[in-house]
Structures are given as C-alpha cells and as structure tokens.
Amino acid sequence: MTRKILVVNHDFDLMTLLQTWLQRKNYKVEYTGVVEEVPQIIRKFKPDLLIVDVLQGELAEELKARKETKNLKILLMTGYTLPNKTPNSVQMDDVIEKPFDLSLMERKIELLVRA
C-alpha cells in the first residue's frame, strides 16, 4: 500500500524537491504553501504523514489539538539550533534538522508512516 505524505512549506523549491525525492521512494506526495488550505487537503488526500517547517509550527500545534487530526503524524523540519527555539516543547512526533541527513530522514519517515 502506498503511503501518503503532505508537505507544508513556504519554499516552493524545497516542496518540489522533497516531492521528487519521496516519490522515488514510492510515497504519494502533495504539497501546499497556503496554510489555510491544509485542513481541506487533509480531508481529501488523507495523508499518513505531514511534513511541516518550524515556521508553520502554529499550524502543527493546531492540528494536534483538533480531534479529527490529533492522530495524524507530524514531522517538523527546523533550521534552528538554539535550544529555546527547538520545538521540543511542541508535542510533534519527530523533528529533523536542516540541512537534512537524508538517510536519517528516510528512516524517520519510514517509522512514522508505519506506526
């Protein structure tokens, strides 16, 4: 069964590159840069995993707080190294730091979609 991933980011280049890379790993991938559209896409696309940037951290928190999306796995990407900015306080399923260690990222994604 093909697992589905939704990428939410502000960087068009990153979203399309991630899509290409994940598609080669046999995932089905959609992306959006418009935060407001996310709930609607989730309803239609029914992703197994959401990959969001720390800049969309509020969205991730909102989704975790909502009943219909609280079980949706979320992987947070961050470029921050400062301890007070890392989203450890946010109850995300996992965190990956930019620039990516791709083999680590691949393993994290595998674990999250299978859980």
Add this chain to the structure above:
Amino acid sequence: MLMRKTLNSLFTSYDLFDSLFSNTKQNNVLLMDTEGVILEINSAFFEVFGYTDDDIIGKHFSMLFTEEDQLKQLPQKELNNVLEKGQCNDNNYLVNKHGIKRWVSGESILITNKESKHLILKVIQDIHLQKTYEHSLEQLHDFNERIISTIDDIVFVVNDEMRIIKANKSFHQLFGEIDNENADFNDIVKQLDNGDELKNQMQQALRSDAGFINKETQVITRAGEKKIFDVSCRRLEEKDNKRDLLFIMHDITMVREDERRREDIIGFVAHELRNPLANLVLCNELLSETLKDNNIKESLEFVTRSKNNIMRLNKMIAELYDATKAGSGNLQIEKQLFNFDAMIFEAIETIKVLQPKYEIKVRGSANIEVYADRYRLIQVVTNYLSNGIKYSNGSAEVELIVEHNDKIVTVAVKDKGLGIAKENLPYIFNRFFRAEKTKNVEGIGLGLFLCRQIIQAHNGNVWVESDEGKGSIFYFSIPA
C-alpha cells in the same frame, strides 16, 4: 588699706589689659566712641589690616565695611546693637588698607572709661582662611553629593551591622524611600532574586579585604518590571575602625535584552540560510540518483536548481554583509553617469529571469542621465520588485511607475498583495523587521533596510503607502 588694694588691683588689671592690647597678635583691637569714630587701634590691627594711626584715627568705623554692607547700614546696626545690649558678635567682611575683603569675626563691648564716658571696644579676628576652607569643604561635599545623586547606578553603603548608612537617588527610586539611619540591609536582600547569595558574599567581603564584582541579580520594580543588575561590592577605605561596604548596582536590563534579541536574530538568520542548504542536499541526492539512471535531462535540471540555490544563499550572505556595513555607516557608493531607463530595464530583466511567471507593467519613463551608483540602484529596484512579487499573495501583477522632473526621479512599485498593517508601516524599513503575516515568506528582513541605506546614501528618500489586504506602493526618489 582696702582702697589701696583696689587701686593696686585696678592698676594691675590696667597693666594687664594694656600689655594684652599692645602684644596680642591674634586679636585686632579697635577702640571707638559711641558715634563710631575710631579713637585707637592696636599694633595687631595694623599688622593684619595695614592701617596706620594716620589712616584711621578720627575716621568713622564704617570705612572698614564693604560698600554693599554700608548700603545695608550694617555699621549703624552694629552700633545700635552694642549700645542697646552692651555686647554683640558680628561676622562680616572687613576691607583692609589695600581694598581687599577679609572675612572677620568681631566682638564689640560697651565699656566706660575713667571719665565715665562710654566707649566701644571691638576685638576682631581674621577668620578668612577658616571661612575659605569651610566654603571649599562645603563645595566639595556638595559636589560629591551631586555626583552620587546624578549617577544612574544605584550606590549605597552598608555597615558591618547590616544597616544602610548612605544611599543615592537611584537607590530610593528602585527600593523606595528608606530611613538612612536605620534601614536594614536585609529588607533589600529580600527584594533580590539571589539576595542570600549576595549577602554571603558581602559577609565574606566584610571579613576579608576583597569585595566582588560582576554579580548579577534581578529585582522586580514597584511598577512590576523585571530589572537585571550587575552588582559590585567593595570595602570603603577604613576609617575609625569602621567596616563599611560600598555597593554599586548597574542596570544591565537593556544589555541582556539586546543580547537576547541578537540571539533570536542569529537563530532566525541561520534558519533562513539553511533553507537553500537543505535544497542543495536534496538536489545532490537526486542528481546522484538520476546520474545512476543515466538520465541526463533530469540531471541537468538538478544542476540548474543547485545553481539557483547557491545563488540564493550567496544573495542572503551578501545582504547580511551589506547590512552589517550599512549599520556601521560603511556602505560604499560608487557614482557614475548612466541612463536611468536603461538601469530600470536591466533590473526588470534580472527579475524576469528569476520569476518568469510574473508580469511587470511599466508606466512612465526617465530617459535622463543621472549620477548615482548604478549597481546599488538596480539592487533597490529588484528588491522592490521581488518584494512586490513575494508578498503578492498569488496575484501576478506588479506595476513599476517612473516619474521625473528637473530635481528628482521617483520610482514606485505597486502590488496587489497582502498590504501592510498600519501599525507596522513605521518599521517596515528597519533592520530585521518582518511583519507577523509575512513569517511564512522567505527572507531575513534586510532587503528594505538596505534599500533605505542605499537611497539615503544618495541623499534620497524611501517611503511606502499601503492598504492592508489590498496592496502596497513602495517609493524611492533620488536627486536627478
């Protein structure tokens, strides 16, 4: 017998007085009648004030007063006083023979001579030096007090019984008015977040000669604000075996805030720089996969995308570097003569390469030669345009309007994008400013800051008009 004894003692006392009158060096004595006419002076008076008998005998004693005191009728008041009370003390200036004022202390006594005639004996001491010392001491004290109360730092002294024996204005402003004689240092300790630790160190300082410096402490002010202080403590130089400690608390709240803000900014900049880096990692990975597949077309695509990301990275680093230079006033402007329209055309071409989807409409023109930094102006125009596109919220239309007269050239870039909230307008050209709504758009908040610095270096102006939700118009003008 009795008569003779009295006479004897009278003569003796007369002799004694005469010898005192003639030989004293400290007491300058003056004898005058009840009208104030000087009858006699002793040698000490001559020594100290320079007047000889010829200068002074038969003259009215008001000649010894300053003009000012004469106008105030001080001599007459003194006379009335001694005639009424029989004795009086006065401190005032006495003018010596050379016209120099000396501060003196005088005692006047009403006496009666052998002929039962009333006379006034005046004993004068020159206390000018004491007065001068006193005055300079007062000034010095006043000066010290003013320095201590002017200092913004909190300065206070605690004795070995934990009593605050001196505190300046800043101290009272923070901790409230205290009774200087009796204030308990422990009450202050309670208000410091690590007061007990400071108290321990203070007690150590009392035992040894060493004080401490650079201890940090926090105080919540009466207004509820949190303030951070750098505390130093030193033993005051020992006097009368007293062990007093001088405390100085320097407010470093702003410094700490600046540090925190800088950390935030650096964190944010690092985050933004890692975006293109993350893209490069993905490009590289995909490139090696497409190469393995022998897919040249896709491989070339990833090479191009790598290149773009390297350029993005480089642009951010250049902006960061320029902003640092501009912040310290070292932005270099290299002026040359060039055609303004041609410069605008080149800027638009640059944007078209980067953002082919967007259409830039041009209105007006300035087919004139201007003397300015061509490269920097292209930087400003492309920045305005890419901002217009970046914040366009999906609308693909950005308009560029050029106008000029004899004096100035004005460029306006109009978008139909997000617009800027009114409260954010004043800060839009500030360094590292990013409005809340634009947090999802890439950028480190240096572009507009640099634009302003560049245009200001040309003696020009930047400004913005905006309607939130409808769009913005960014302007700049430079001398033509």
